Amino acid sequence: MTSSPARFSSELLLKRAGKNPIFFFDFDGTLTSIVETPDKVEFKRITKFVLEELSENYPVGIISGRKLDELKKFVGVRGVFYSGNHGVEIKGPGLKFVEPNSAKSVGYITSLSRQIERVLRPYGALIESKKYSVSVHYRTVKPHLVQKLLFDLDALVRQPLKEGKVKLLRGKKVVEVKAPVDWNKGKALELILRKIGKRGKPIFFGDDLTDEFGFEKVNALGGISVFVGRLRRTTAAKYRIDSPAALVGELAKFLFLLS
Ligand SMILES: [Mg+2]
Missing domain, CATH: 3.30.70.1020 (Trehalose-6-phosphate phosphatase related protein; domain 2)
Incomplete structure (x- = not known):
């Protein structure tokens, strides 16, 4: 665990992942701001637009604690891997999975x-x-x-x-x-990576304790782990960015730099 992650930026992303990034995001608190109850979440149009642009060019997965169908409805971007229940259920191009136990x-x-x-x-x-x-x-x-x-x-x-x-x-x-299973967001991420079968640099963005499994997994795979939000605890993430809005800004900049 490191408690002082470095600053994440589009330049860093370009330098470390170049043209082969594979994007994984948590949803609540990462792509959206935290709200009082989950039904009040606001998924901004600009965020959807950036995700659509990313997914045109790179593999994208969204791994959330929400139910898969609900997550998919909120995000509504095609061609993306969606995973609900902290990785237990996954649907995406050529993949349909439920953790058996x-x-x-x-x-x-x-x-x-x-x-x-x-x-x-x-x-x-x-x-x-x-x-x-x-x-x-x-x-x-x-x-x-x-x-x-x-x-x-x-x-x-x-x-x-x-x-x-x-x-x-x-x-x-x-x-x-x-259910008492040894399964988490990190394992879901690995399964999706295997399905994609392409070489590239996995990047995981998350904000909550359950996202630590994702951070640890991409660290182990030589990828990039990014904590989103204000850090009040230790984290395995190697990088950090202030807010979902700042993250969307950096991703837009990354798309711009590559275009
Ligand atoms: Mg979250």
Whole structure:
């Protein structure tokens, strides 16, 4: 882990990846600003335009914690690899994948998600049932209730955790309950790379704890790892950029430099 990543720029991208970049992005907080609840997200037209331009020339993958279909609907760029549920489901040119053990857990996760919903919704939490996982978003919960909510969540998942039926994943004001599989954004990235089968420099942009798997993977592959946002923790990312808007600006500049 390094705590002082260097500044990311279009010049750096050009120098390190040249004409062979392979782009991977997280979605929320990376291509969009963080909002109060996931349904309020705003995917800007300029961001879509830049992604369309990138995908005309280079492979592009978007790997999110959201449900795949929802992610695809939000982004709406053709010819891109989409991955939802932190890499568990992937769809893209010539690729359709669901991590096999997650597929087996759908029934169990669905019934657990109903229980979680019943107990935690009264707190004002947003419970998002995502087939292979369930997210408990507590950004909208009053601060004095958060500890109690996390305590109740803990009580709900204690037994399933002990029995190895679920795994927890923490992010920004969200806890995800998912199938107990050893699968993550880094592994999804690697699978997509194999499918693309082209030589190039993988670059991963992300902002949350779950993106560390992506950073570590591209580091191991000799690629470029970029943290987006203000850094308040240690990260495996080697580079950093201030905001989603600044990132889109640098990508546009990169396209300009190459045109
Ligand atoms: Mg994110």
